[in-house]
Amino acid sequence: MVFYINYWRVILIKIDLHIHSSLSACGADEMSPSMILKQASEKGLNVISITDHNAIQHSILAYEISQKENICVIPGAELTSREEVHLLAYFKDISSLIKLDNLVINKLLPDIENRSDIFGYQVLYDYHGEIIDLDNRLRQAAIGMDLEELIKQIHRLNGLAIPAHIDKNRFSLISQLGFIDSQANFDAVEVSKCKWNKDGYKLGDFLSEFPVICGSDSHCLDDIGIFYMEDRGNIISDYLSFERYLKEKKDENNRRSFV
Amino acid sequence: MKLSQIIEKSDLEKVVFCSDDEIESGYCGDLMSDVIANAENNSIWITIQAHKNSIAVALIKDIKAIIFTNNVELNPDLIEKAKDEEINLLKSKKNSFTLCGILYKLLESDSNKD
Numbered sequence: 001m002v003f004y005i006n007y008w009r010v011i012l013i014k015i016d017l018h019i020h021s022s023l024s025a026c027g028a029d030e031m032s033p034s035m036i037l038k039q040a041s042e043k044g045l046n047v048i049s050i051t052d053h054n055a056i057q058h059s060i061l062a063y064e065i066s067q068k069e070n071i072c073v074i075p076g077a078e079l080t081s082r083e084e085v086h087l088l089a090y091f092k093d094i095s096s097l098i099k100l101d102n103l104v105i106n107k108l109l110p111d112i113e114n115r116s117d118i119f120g121y122q123v124l125y126d127y128h129g130e131i132i133d134l135d136n137r138l139r140q141a142a143i144g145m146d147l148e149e150l151i152k153q154i155h156r157l158n159g160l161a162i163p164a165h166i167d168k169n170r171f172s173l174i175s176q177l178g179f180i181d182s183q184a185n186f187d188a189v190e191v192s193k194c195k196w197n198k199d200g201y202k203l204g205d206f207l208s209e210f211p212v213i214c215g216s217d218s219h220c221l222d223d224i225g226i227f228y229m230e231d232r233g234n235i236i237s238d239y240l241s242f243e244r245y246l247k248e249k250k251d252e253n254n255r256r257s258f259v
Numbered sequence: 260m261k262l263s264q265i266i267e268k269s270d271l272e273k274v275v276f277c278s279d280d281e282i283e284s285g286y287c288g289d290l291m292s293d294v295i296a297n298a299e300n301n302s303i304w305i306t307i308q309a310h311k312n313s314i315a316v317a318l319i320k321d322i323k324a325i326i327f328t329n330n331v332e333l334n335p336d337l338i339e340k341a342k343d344e345e346i347n348l349l350k351s352k353k354n355s356f357t358l359c360g361i362l363y364k365l366l367e368s369d370s371n372k373d
Contacts, residue, residue: 083308083310146309146310146334147310148334169292174292175290175292176289176290176291176292176308177291177308177310177312178291178292178294178295178312178315178316179291179312179315181311181312
């Protein structure tokens with residue numbers, strides 16, 4: 001029986017690539033990278049990503065903490081394009097994420113001060129889970145670069161570009177731009193939990209021409225672990241396997257459309 | 260009112276001009292989902308959302324012309340697509356509020372004449 005449970009654990013990978021930390025104004029203030037990792041581990045998640053709005057520090061921190069833990073953290077962020085479309089970006093290593101911050105976020109996010117009374121605090125933690133500062137730049141604003149160019153920039157840094165919660169009625173591909181352009185250069189599309197469950201999606205399915213994924217979009221600790229994608233084939237264990245998986249899916253779709 | 264008259268009277272820059280259509284109404288919005296739901300046929304659409312999907316939205320809704328306000332930058336893809344699909348593209352240095360005011364007055368006085 002023990003063997004059976006262990007075996008079952010091994011073949012079912014639990015993935016959640018959309019979690020906000022306290023650095024997102026909308027994320028709960030106690031969402032430090034160390035607490036998120038602790039909670040995710042307790043809930044049995046295997047692969048996660050912290051994707052704050054136009055901010056990278058906590059994603060980097062989580063990646064560093066994860067090095068001595070039994071959980072994989074993929075460096076990532078949730079960017080806001082000029083059209084106000086939310087776009088998830090994932091990278092193999094933190095240096096690419098830092099480059100994205102230097103080249104795009106820092107340069108092109110308007111330098112406006114966050115109003116914490118309206119949007120909430122953007123709390124910065126350190127490695128040990130102590131508060132070190134408040135980030136005062138308004139991260140909810142849009143980066144002055146259009147969606148297509150943002151995607152190109154992410155690809156130049158060898159990352160993955162995935163429009164977030166495309167079915168939502170705000171800040172989504174469909175709310176802002178009307179429909180999915182099947183020629184677009186997305187590596188996948190993310191749908192909301194609600195749509196994922198309602199339409200019965202599972203890992204490996206397509207929406208339009210793209211592989212479809214889903215993240216919890218957690219904003220507080222209690223949200224973590226309630227939703228995750230199940231990888232029953234034991235395919236996705238880190239960034240590289242995720243990237244390879246999406247590429248294979250895309251090729252599969254291209255072959256399918258040629259038939 | 261004819262599109263050419265609107266262009267002249269509200270000081271618009273022609274980016275793509277393919278047909279001098281009769282404009283009956285207008286709509287202003289930057290969310291394409293909203294424009295798809297609410298714009299009327301034979302209308303002129305005022306927006307800052309310079310993305311090539313806007314051409315498809317114009318086709319779906321039978322919008323005759325799109326005016327991009329605030330002097331937004333238009334990428335060549337968008338202009339090419341408008342030429343292919345024969346959608347008039349115009350540009351204005353004014354913001355959407357000011358331009359809507361001007362166009363509203365124009366179309367209103369035109370319909371009073373009839």
